[in-house]
Amino acid sequence: MPELPEVETIRRQAxxxxxxxxxxxxxxxxxxxxRGDLGMLAGRKISAVRRxxxxxxxxxxxxxxxxxxxxxxxxxxxxxxxxGFFPHTHVVFTLSNGKFLTFSDMRRFGYVQMVRTDKVADLxxxxxxxxxxxxxxxxxxxxxxxxxxHRPIKLxxxxxxKIAGIxxxxxxxxxxxxxxxxxxxxxxxxxxxxxxxxxAIEMVLTEGIKRGGASDNTYRDLHGEKGHYxxxxxxxxxxxxPCKRDGTPIKxxxxxxxxxxxxxxxxxxxxxxxxxxx
DNA sequence: GGCATCCTGACC
DNA sequence: GGTCAGGATGCC
Numbered sequence: 001m002p003e004l005p006e007v008e009t010i011r012r013q014a015x016x017x018x019x020x021x022x023x024x025x026x027x028x029x030x031x032x033x034x035r036g037d038l039g040m041l042a043g044r045k046i047s048a049v050r051r052x053x054x055x056x057x058x059x060x061x062x063x064x065x066x067x068x069x070x071x072x073x074x075x076x077x078x079x080x081x082x083x084g085f086f087p088h089t090h091v092v093f094t095l096s097n098g099k100f101l102t103f104s105d106m107r108r109f110g111y112v113q114m115v116r117t118d119k120v121a122d123l124x125x126x127x128x129x130x131x132x133x134x135x136x137x138x139x140x141x142x143x144x145x146x147x148x149x150h151r152p153i154k155l156x157x158x159x160x161x162k163i164a165g166i167x168x169x170x171x172x173x174x175x176x177x178x179x180x181x182x183x184x185x186x187x188x189x190x191x192x193x194x195x196x197x198x199x200a201i202e203m204v205l206t207e208g209i210k211r212g213g214a215s216d217n218t219y220r221d222l223h224g225e226k227g228h229y230x231x232x233x234x235x236x237x238x239x240x241x242p243c244k245r246d247g248t249p250i251k252x253x254x255x256x257x258x259x260x261x262x263x264x265x266x267x268x269x270x271x272x273x274x275x276x277x278x
Numbered sequence: 279g280g281c282a283t284c285c286t287g288a289c290c
Numbered sequence: 291g292g293t294c295a296g297g298a299t300g301c302c
Contacts, residue, residue: 001296054297071297107285109297167296217295257281
């Protein structure tokens with residue numbers, strides 16, 4: 001589902017397509033995914049698009065904002081005609097250019113929430129977020145974060161209150177890139193591994209943005225199109241296929257109730273012991 | 279900190 | 291029919 005690179009892709013597209021547009025009409029088809037009164041947005045102009053980890057925020061004239069969380073299957077997309085809308089479309093905004101901005105979500109885990117622009121930073125979810133890897137988190141932040149937890153590194157990276165924006169896909173891909181086993185206790189990583197892992201996280205997120213996100217399954221961008229990062233997966237949902245580094249079959253285990261993919265050979269459960277000089 | 283839970287659909 | 295799905299939270 002949408003992680004940092006996917007939401008950032010949508011943010012950049014929205015910046016170009018939506019800023020300057022005025023909301024002509026709002027239609028809520030399913031009230032349960034809406035928090036607050038979307039009718040307040042009619043007649044308002046979109047002035048900015050922001051992202052907080054995986055949360056997208058549209059700012060409107062008059063001090064109102066709309067926080068949008070896509071969770072697992074949410075999609076924010078612009079269509080020229082109502083005939084093209086995705087299934088499970090719950091909210092439709094008619095724009096001043098005659099197009100339609102839609103929010104759809106098959107599993108209905110996502111939401112759209114009205115909030116005063118000056119209160120966005122006070123949203124419980126936003127306040128709980130840790131630093132972002134591509135813009136805020138330093139190596140010493142990361143090292144200190146890891147040293148304070150004995151949880152499996154894979155789970156720590158998924159915790160938005162520890163490091164913001166990573167989901168299951170980029171988690172697995174970063175661990176493979178850094179050659180670190182997902183079950184390794186966070187505080188067992190040595191300095192060289194910590195450095196490698198942070199570089200790997202930055203690399204896979206940057207690559208994800210460059211490829212327009214990963215559409216392994218349901219993700220679509222603001223144009224309703226798939227991303228391409230799924231064509232570059234090294235381990236995610238590649239179980240049984242040969243590791244791109246050493247040919248060993250990729251393994252899948254369950255960790256914290258979700259799929260975890262890794263190479264059992266180049267991501268060893270224990271760091272390689274230094275060979276004794278003989 | 280670990281686990282169930284909100285939903286629907288795809289796939290084996 | 292059973293399993294799995296990229297998130298976040300609320301409960302123990």
